[in-house]
Amino acid sequence: MSPEVLIGLTQSTGLLVLLSTGIGVTIGLIVGMIPGLTISTGIIVLLPVTFVLPADISIALLLGLYVGGMTGGSFSAVLLNIPGTPSASATAMDGYPMAARGEAGRALGIAITASFIGGMVSFLFLFSIAPLLANVALEFRTEDMFAVVFFGLTIICSFAAKSLIKGLLSAAIGLAIVTIGQDPVMGTQRFTFGQVNLMAGVHFLTAMIGLFAIPQLVANLTDGTGSASRVQTRLTSVLPKLSDLKAIRRSVSIGSLTGAFLGILPGAGGPIAAFISYEYARKASKRPDEFGTGVVEGVAAPESANNAVTGGALIPMMTLGIPGDPVTAILIGALIIHGLAPGPLMFLERADFAYGLIFSFLWANIFNFIIALAALRLLVKILATPRALLMPTVAVLCVIGSFALRNNFFDVYVMLLFGLIGLAMRWLDMPVVPLLLALVLGSQLEENLRVALTSSQGDISIFFTSPISLGFLILSLLSIVWSLRSARRANRVTSPPHKETPP
C-alpha cells in the first residue's frame, strides 16, 4: 500500500469525519425514506451547511447521505408501496407484497443486507479502478475530454425514452442556459443584458434546486395525502435468516455487478440499474414466475444494484470530473466549492484526500448497515411525520441554499424562476434530467470543443485522429443506438410503461 492510501485511511477515521459520516447516513436514511424528498434534494438542502465545514468532513457527510438515501428509499417502498426515491421503485414490486403478507421486517432486513453487499462491491470497484483510471485520464487531451463529455451527454437519450423530442428539447434548453455569462474562451459577455449578476452565468446548483425541489414541494402541496397513515411500524425480526441469505446469493451478485458497472457509465444512475438488475435476476432465477408476488430475490437484486451504483458513479466523478448520476453532479459542485476540482490531477496532487474520500465511502456503507438495522424501528416512525412540518422547512432551506451558494440574492430569484420552469416541464411531461445533464456538462462540452479547435487551428479532424477521442465518439454512437432500440423494445413489451421517475 502506498503511503497516500494509509494517510487517506487515517483521515477517513478521524473522529469528526466518522461522526459526520454517521450523521450523513442517518439523514440519508430519513431523506430517502420520505416520499417526496429525493437524495438530490437532500444533498442540495444540506449543501450550504457544508460550506463552513472542512472539505473532508463535508464530503463524508454528503457521501453518507448518498449511501443512506439509497437504502432509506426501500423502507417506504416496502412499507407503503411508495418508493422513497426513484431508485427504490423496483424494490416495491416484491417488497410491498411481502409487507402485505406481514413480512415487512424480513423484506427490510433483506433490503438492508443487499444494500450493504452492493455498496461493498462498488467500494472494491472504486478502490481498485479509480486510481488506475485517473492515471490513464491524465493522458486525456482537450479533444479527448470533449469526446468523453459528449459520451456523457448521449445518456440523455435513455432518459428521453418516452418522447425523444421532449428529451432533446429539454437538453437543448439546458445547453442554451449554459451560454449565459462569460464566454469561456474569449471572456466576452453573452446574454447578460448588462446585468452584472448574470456575468458568472447560472450556477447549475441554483438551477437544480429550483428544478427539483420546487415542483416537488408543489406536488406535495397539491396531492394532499398528508402523512401516511398506513405505515406498519410494527416490525418482526429484522435480521435476515441464513436461508434467506442463501436464497439471495445469485440475485445480489447480479445486482451488485450490474449496479457498479452501470454506475460507471455517465448518467445512468440508480433507477435504471435497479430495474435492469431486477430483470436479470428474474431471468436468472429458478422461479421467475414468482417475481412480483413477494420473493426475497426481487427485493435483493434492485437494492444491491442501487447501492452499487453509488461507488460506480464516484469513479467517473473522481477520475474524469464527470458525474455518474445527478447526485455525483452535486458532489462535484460541493468539491469545487472546497477548492478540490475532481479529476485525474486529484490523485496526483491530493492523493490523501482522494483516498480519504474512497475510505469515507467504505465507512458510509458500514455505518449504513449498522444504523439501518439498529434504528429501523425508530426511523420508520418518521414516516408518520406530517408533511405540513417537513415541506416548509425544505422550502426555507431552498432559499438559503440558493443564496448561500454565491452570497447573492439574485440567485434566489433565478432559483424561483427555475422552479417555474420545472413546474412547466412537469406539466408538459418533459423529463428534467436531460436539462440537468446539459447544465452540468454543457460548459465543459463547449470549452473542450473550442479549446481543442483553438489548439488545432480550426481543424475538426483533431477529434478523429486521437484514438481516445475516436473511441469515445464511437461509444457515443453505440450508446444512442442502444438506448433508442431498447426504448422501442420496452415500449412494445410493456405497453403501460411505469411512471416516469425523476431522480
Next chain:
Amino acid sequence: MSILRHTLTGAIALGVVAATTPALAFPDKPIEFVIPFGAGGGADIEGRLLAKEMSKVLGVPVTPVNRTGGGGAVAYTHTKNAKPDGHTVVWNSTSVLTSTNLGNTDFLYDALDHVGRVEFQPQPFAVRADAPWKDFGEFVTACKAAPGTLKVANAGTGSSTHTAAVMLMNAVGCKVIHLPKGIKGRNKSVLNGEANAMIAPLTGAVNLTKAGKLRLLVMPTDTRSSIFPDVPTAKELGYNVSLDLFRGLSVPPNTPNEIKKILADAMAKAANSEAFLDLAKKKGFTVAPLGHEAFSKLLAEENVKVRAIFASAGLLPTK
C-alpha cells in the same frame, strides 16, 4: 410602533455621534471582505487568512464573502456601489486592471479607492521537466523556427496569465497558440504534452516544480524568486518586461481618508502576522505591503502596461 421609534431615535443618536466623532466610529460593525474568485482557489485561501488576521487587529469580524464572476467584475462592481464607510473592502488583484480594461465593467480601476498592496507573486513560464528546451533561449529559437505552432497554456483571454503570456511573446517576437485552460487543466495539459508551455501564478506551479515534473524557464518579474533562485528574470535575458500578480485591498470611492488609514494599518499588521507569512512561504508568494500612495502609483503604471498589451492583442473594447 414604539420599537420602530426607539430604533429611529437610536439611529439618529448614533448619527449625531458619528457626525461629531467620525474617526472613532470605525469599525463599529462587521466588515464585508469581498473575494472576487471562488472558494478554495489561491485568492480565496490567501484572502481568508488575511481577513482573519485583520479581524484580530480591528476587533470586529471581517467576513469573507466570495462574489465571483466576470474575472472579478462582479466583486468590483459590488464594491464600487457599496457604502463608502469602510465596512466593505475588496481583495483585489491584477484582475482589477484586466477585467475593467476588458470592458466587463463600465468603469476602470481608478473608480475605486485603493487601500494598499499586500503581496505579489511572479508568473513563471513553465515547461515539462523533460522538455527539449533547456532554457528560454532554446524555446524562443524553436518558436521562431516554426511560428504559430507551439502552444502556451494560460488562464484564458484577458486573464493576468494571458496578459503576461502575450507580453512575453510580444517581447521575444514569436507567434504561439494561446490555449485557455484553468489551472488544473493547464498543469495537466503541460504534463501530458498537449501544451508545450504554460504561464501560471507561482503558487499554481510550485508543487509540481518541486516534485520535479515541471521546469521553470523564465519569470517576467523584477527580481529572482527566493524559492527558485536559479530561474532567470526576463530582464536578465534581455527582455524588458515584467508583470506580477499582485493582491491588495480596495474600498468604495470617496471612503474617508481616516478610515482608509485604519484599514491600511490593519492590513499591514495582518500581512506581517506569523500565520500569513507562513502561508506565503508555503505557497510561494511574496509579502510586501504597500501603502495607498505607492500602490496607486503601481496601479497606474501597471494599467498602462495592461492597456498596451491588450491593444496589441486587440482586446480593448471599441466604445
